[in-house]
Amino acid sequence: MSKRANMSGNEAISNAIRQINPDVVGAFPITPSTEIPQYISKFVADDLIDTEFVAVESEHSAMSVCLGASASGVRAMTATSSCGMALMYELLYVAASDRLPIVLAAVNRALTGPININVDHSDTMGAKDSGWIQIYSENAQEAYDNMLMAHRIAEHPEVMLPTMICQDGFVTSHAIGNILLEDDDKVKAFVGTYDPEKHILNPEESVGVGPYSIGAYYMEMKIAQFRAMENARKVISDVSSDFEKVFGRKYGMFEEYEMADAELAIVIMSSAAGTAKDAIDNLRARGVKAGLIKLRVFRPFPAAELAEALKGVKALAIMDRSDGFTGNGGPLGSEVKGALYGRTDGIKTINIVFGLGGRDVTVEGYEEVYENLEKLKSTPAEEIPYCIHLGQREEK
Amino acid sequence: MAYNTYSLKEVANLPERLAPGHRMCAGCGATVGVRAVLRALHPEDHAVITNATGCLEVSTCTYPYTSWEDSYLHTAFENAAATTSGAVAAYKAKKKKGQLAENYKFITFGGDGGTYDIGFQSLSGAMERGTDMVYVCYDNEAYMNTGVQRSSSTPLYADTTTSAVGTESVGKLQNKKDLTVIIAAHNIPYVAQTTFFGNFKDIHRKAETAIYTEGAAFINMFAPCPRGWIYDEADLMNICKVAVDSCVWPLFEVVGGEWVLNYEPKHKLHVEEYLRLQGRFKHLFKPENAHLIDQIQDEIDRSWEELKLRSAADM
Missing domain, CATH: 3.40.50.920 (Rossmann fold)
Known part of the structure; x- marks a missing residue:
């Protein structure tokens, strides 16, 4: 049974993450997304999830942790805002080109300068050409729902692209409102498990990830990314239809x-x-x-x-x-x-x-x-x- | 391995985990050192090798080829240690959930640019978090992959393409950063400084200790570069030996906080013996630059005495 709850966008997203129970979260505090790693730390402390939470020394390392974990064949997540996303910049491209379906909870905040902690979209718009799928949410309910769909979109074998779920800083992330929180088991069944074809922790097969690729192959790899993004259209539509069937809320592009x-x-x-x-x-x-x-x-x-x-x-x-x-x-x-x-x-x-x-x-x-x-x-x-x-x- | 029965012949016959056919230069120290480190992995253990961008990376994993027998991961220049943190976290998650029976070891290789400089924060973070990994810096004292630019590891008065020697310049004007000491200050279980020389016992033992010590371990490995240091390829092993015998590169380890000096030369060579072997110090042998060599010698003497004090205090 879904239940009515009063919570902020950050709390809603954190609850989605609790229900998804990712294998690895690497994160670093930055306003206004800081609450998300705080919730995760507490979920780990209270044994509500068995995530390996790596509290790193920068957003750059947060995304690097996600790269290493995702290449190892597990679900990896992070959360960030503004300058934190800017510091991840190079690695956003690595995630997309290495086809690592990392999921990022983005809490939109203006980029410096002047330094400002409130919402605009300059942070994620700066990453619009990084090869990530970007889904934006109007309110906490949408942020929660989009997060429940994120892994199924990102990890689809025809897609395999990192995905960011965006919500507005403070306006959504901190304002408390009514949302429908879905049942844990129902969410877990909807999200499913992740078992990628290739990863670096397969004792049966050594794999090389992130090779040097000169002109002879680079373009083909980029075309593969182009096709994956094309494929994402149908996958997003299919996953959204499935979401509507299971949870009753309809989402389109x-x-x-x-x-x-x-x-x-x-x-x-x-x-x-x-x-x-x-x-x-x-x-x-x-x-x-x-x-x-x-x-x-x-x-x-x-x-x-x-x-x-x-x-x-x-x-x-x-x-x-x-x-x-x-x-x-x-x-x-x-x-x-x-x-x-x-x-x-x-x-x-x-x-x-x-x-x-x-x-x-x-x-x-x-x-x-x-x-x-x-x-x-x-x-x-x-x-x-x-x-x-x-x-x-x-x-x- | 019992080191009283160590045999180079035996160790050298272990299966290679870095296959030949890669594109590293002849006379390069990095590959000799990497192979030596990998021979310390027990054959039954799996490994994940991570790598900072650099010579080693572009030359050993050029799509669609790889020289690495183990799984290999490269993401960027400045984040090899954090990337490894992620793989280690994934490994722990899989172990905890009973999804993986086999044992894995995590070894990261980075040059001095990716370790002393741009990857320094990432390395410090991974060490402070106690990540169960071994970070091996192959220290060739400049950005060799981009064409011999100075790094914070470049020694005093070395000629590089961004600390150029000229009528008004005598090369790099700053001392080399003492990274091994800095990493030791992270109070991690194992830190060592080594190179390959003689029967490779020192590097083999330190690599094995690092790999099989639980928690974070760091090895700083002196690894000459023929292109940047300007020496005859055949001189590689000799340069390492002279670096150790002149105390330019002392061999020591910090085991659980205890400083151990592993080698004290019977006759400490003058630094001239070391500098003379390399074109990057050629300008120091002009008569008017003799005092610069004295300065280098003074700095070596000072840090050698400091190291002896540190290790003596622990005896």
Whole structure:
């Protein structure tokens, strides 16, 4: 029986980890993900899990521990935020290219500088091209549910890619809310066991992991990664369907909110979607055809499905919670525009960067976004700036 | 093994765990030392070899080939010890769950760049956590894989490509970091400094002790590099012998906190005997640089006396 509980996103994720009972966790404290290794340490101390918990001296070593453990054929997990993820950077690429299905609980926090502990997506967006599967969560329930699905996606023989489950720092990680916690046995049965084909602790066969690979083979290895990420689309969809059958909660590559007849829409991720949905409810009451797409799976990017879902939209705001400083908009902006190109052309589109370093955008703020979208409908495309910012102090 | 009946012939006939055909240079100390360490593994034991990025890694595991008879894992340059921590944790998890009957030993090899410098934090962490592993540094005193750049292990006045000798420079201006002493300060069960010379008894015994000591163990292995040190390939063994006899590279171990000096030369050679064998010190033999050799000798004498005091105090 599932049970109702009140807990924060960090506690929910930690409970998922307790139920999964991974073989190895290597972790290092960093706000706001610190609670996760604290919970794990206590679970070990109380014999609730038999995980080997390695409390390392840096996030760099945390990911290195995961690499060594995963190459040894066991489940390896870690949790981190912000600068911690940045310190893991090189090794994120190693994990993906060595096809090690490590699972990382990411608690999104702005990257330095200036140093800031609150949410934006600059940390995981910096790792968007590292070869990891990225799944984003709106609230503690989604973070928990996504974590229950993570291993089955990552460890699927056609995928074998590391996976990060992302939730927003503080807003989700520390705010206590209602969630449905599933039964331990039911979770264990859903997650299943992991028995990879190749690993370095097989007495029957020595294996070399992480060879030097020159031009003659490197490209083929990268194409294998490309195919694995392609395969992940179907696997994520299958695992999500299975999850719905077992636990009754439905997840797609993204969630559509009031999109059936929406003319004005935004694409947004994670906790901010909750506030934006309230704005849509207000606008709908006033007869505005407002809708929202909340992206769940950022890697692999569901471009074709997204273009299809946005087909009826007249004006679109793509909401980025990190800037990117690319001269061409934020990461989500670039991805969504790329997805539309050649598939669903003609939508008046603007990229809006918001919420950096924890800056709040209120319901009224999102209502304004839709009011501006109404104006955008009749603005000539060449007069629309490629990117604007929302919620900043007025310049004097 | 009983060391009163040690026989090089017997040890040399043990099965090789690093197969020939790898791409390391002729006259390289690293491979001689690695093979010597691996011969100390009991044949019935399995091993996982981990490796920091470096010459040894790029030359022994070039896809689709491997020279390693045992399982081998390389992830990056600066994290070999932490990577090994993960494999050891996985091994413990499997043992605890009854998923693995066989015994494994975990041996990490890293050059001085990956050990003294960029991998120093990772190594310190793994040692402090008491990881049941052996970290072997093959110390060739510079970044050889990238082309002989100075490291914190490079000795005073050595010519490297980033401590270049020129009209205004006499090479590296700083002393070599004493990593063995630093690792000993981690208070782990076993720390040793060795090299291969004579009948290889010293390195064999230390490797076996390190591998079969429970907990963290560290071996610093002097391993000359013909490309970086500029010597004739055939001189490899002689350079090691002279390094030991001049006290440039003293042989000692720290066993459970007890310092043991393993070898005291009957006639301590002047450092000139050592420097003369290598092109990287050629500039020191210009008449105007004689005082630099004196400085090097002074530093060797100082650290040798310090080591003798440390080990004498424990006698």
